[in-house]
Amino acid sequence: MKPSEEQWNRWLDGSLSPEEAKAMEAAAEEDASLTADRAFFRQLSADLKETIPAERTPPFADFFNSHLQKRIRDLQEEAESAAKQRPSWWPNWFRLSWAAPLAAATVVVLTLMQIGVIGGRSGSQIVYAYTPDDSVTARTEFDRETNAMIVRLEGMEPLPDGFDLLLADADDAEPPFLVESPAPSQETFVFVGPQPQYPSDRPY
Amino acid sequence: MPLQPSLRSFALGLVSVACLLGTFSTPAQNAGEPKKNAVAKKETEGTKKLWGALIYAVDEENAKRPGFADADAELTTILGKAFEKYRHFQVLGTRSEALFKSTHSWVAPSKELCVKFDSKGLTKDGEGVKLDLQLWNRGEAIVKTDAILEPNSPVFIEGPRWGKGRLLYVLKLQEGGAEADEDETLD
Numbered sequence: 174m175k176p177s178e179e180q181w182n183r184w185l186d187g188s189l190s191p192e193e194a195k196a197m198e199a200a201a202e203e204d205a206s207l208t209a210d211r212a213f214f215r216q217l218s219a220d221l222k223e224t225i226p227a228e229r230t231p232p233f234a235d236f237f238n239s240h241l242q243k244r245i246r247d248l249q250e251e252a253e254s255a256a257k258q259r260p261s262w263w264p265n266w267f268r269l270s271w272a273a274p275l276a277a278a279t280v281v282v283l284t285l286m287q288i289g290v291i292g293g294r295s296g297s298q299i300v301y302a303y304t305p306d307d308s309v310t311a312r313t314e315f316d317r318e319t320n321a322m323i324v325r326l327e328g329m330e331p332l333p334d335g336f337d338l339l340l341a342d343a344d345d346a347e348p349p350f351l352v353e354s355p356a357p358s359q360e361t362f363v364f365v366g367p368q369p370q371y372p373s374d375r376p377y
Numbered sequence: 378m379p380l381q382p383s384l385r386s387f388a389l390g391l392v393s394v395a396c397l398l399g400t401f402s403t404p405a406q407n408a409g410e411p412k413k414n415a416v417a418k419k420e421t422e423g424t425k426k427l428w429g430a431l432i433y434a435v436d437e438e439n440a441k442r443p444g445f446a447d448a449d450a451e452l453t454t455i456l457g458k459a460f461e462k463y464r465h466f467q468v469l470g471t472r473s474e475a476l477f478k479s480t481h482s483w484v485a486p487s488k489e490l491c492v493k494f495d496s497k498g499l500t501k502d503g504e505g506v507k508l509d510l511q512l513w514n515r516g517e518a519i520v521k522t523d524a525i526l527e528p529n530s531p532v533f534i535e536g537p538r539w540g541k542g543r544l545l546y547v548l549k550l551q552e553g554g555a556e557a558d559e560d561e562t563l564d
Contacts, residue, residue, distance in 0.1 A: 338489050
């Protein structure tokens with residue numbers, strides 16, 4: 174069996190066991206081509222040992238060490254710099270010195286325009302809405318298209334289809350159900366039909 | 378954690394602009410207010426009125442109530458935009474009441490569903506009116522509001538369902554006071 178290159182190397186280095194070395198010698202003597210190979214590798218090993226020393230001290234060791242440390246520091250700084258330059262949610266233009274105050278002013282102006290303090294919105298407003306009945310909620314919204322303030326009441330009980338709204342007579346000059354402490358000389362308005370019971374502050 | 382410089386600038390800018398606007402707007406408005414209001418009050422007390430209409434809104438033509446007129450085309454268009462569920466609007470009644478400060482009054486085309494209001498005076502520009510506005514239903518206040526009514530800007534109140542439709546109130550500030558035409562419609 175022809176020995177492998179690894180076995181040749183170990184043989185030349187003298188790292189084969191005695192049994193392996195004996196087997197290598199026997200194989201080389203049996204095969205003429207192996208004899209030539211053995212001669213070549215022996216010569217190569219001898220040349221290498223003459224040319225390259227087994228140990229070598231690097232020149233300027235201190236300079237080499239300081240240069241290596243500097244290179245390590247440079248690499249660390251480059252990594253930190255790259256981390257800082259990662260894209261964030263904060264827009265790049267916002268880092269400009271004038272952009273933050275300008276954005277702040279825009280927010281204030283838009284807010285004031287929205288609530289009607291500036292900008293000349295002349296529509297009606299519901300400043301505050303309160304529903305005494307907890308089951309009823311009032312939602313207010315300003316409709317720009319109709320320039321109207323809308324109060325949407327939700328949760329009110331529906332009125333039955335036949336419910337009498339007790340509509341006032343359109344021909345009345347004054348609402349007949351408004352009793353405004355009539356003076357003797359004034360005409361007294363009276364109800365026509367059933368009179369509902371209302372709290373005392375109701376004017377009729 | 379310290380704020381980023383840009384965020385700090387933004388916050389400072391926000392406060393600065395708010396303070397600046399407050400500084401320039403408030404004294405200027407207050408300066409002329411007493412005299413202007415006094416003049417405006419003298420000139421307009423009782424000369425504005427609150428016009429109100431009780432509207433029955435339905436979607437289907439056959440759900441309309443007999444005996445009541447449809448709202449005019451302009452009011453129908455406006456209400457149709459504000460209350461998109463409904464296409465037909467009938468006027469159940471209208472009322473208008475002159476606005477006098479420190480007295481409460483009613484816009485009550487219906488005795489059951491009506492609007493109570495207290496005038497709290499004119500707005501700073503003398504055009505609008507501040508009101509304590511309430512909707513009453515069957516003897517109880519349903520909603521109480523602090524409102525500012527401006528000319529040409531009505532207030533719509535979406536009231537309860539009634540039968541197949543819904544009752545709405547249209548409230549509008551009008552010039553003219555007690556001598557104005559009571560049946561005047563929405564401008």
